[in-house]
Amino acid sequence: MLATGIALALGSLQALWPVALVAVVLVIRTQLEDKTLQRELPGYAEFAARVRYKWIPWIW
Known part of the structure; x- marks a missing residue:
C-alpha cells in the first residue's frame, strides 16, 4: 500500500505496474503457502x- 501511495503522490501511473505485479505475486505465494501449510503442518x-482473513481484515 505504501508503494501505491508513493506512486500516486508522485503522479506516476507507470510506477503502479510494478506495484500490481508484486501484489499478484504475493496473492499467488500466499495461496500456495496456505495449501502447503494445510497439507504439512x-x-x-x-x-x-x-x-x-489472510492479509487484509474484512477483505481477504
Whole structure:
C-alpha cells in the first residue's frame, strides 16, 4: 500500500505496474503457502478455519 501511495503522490501511473505485479505475486505465494501449510503442518487446517482473513481484515 505504501508503494501505491508513493506512486500516486508522485503522479506516476507507470510506477503502479510494478506495484500490481508484486501484489499478484504475493496473492499467488500466499495461496500456495496456505495449501502447503494445510497439507504439512498439524493443526493448521483448524487454525485457518478460525482465521478468516489472510492479509487484509474484512477483505481477504
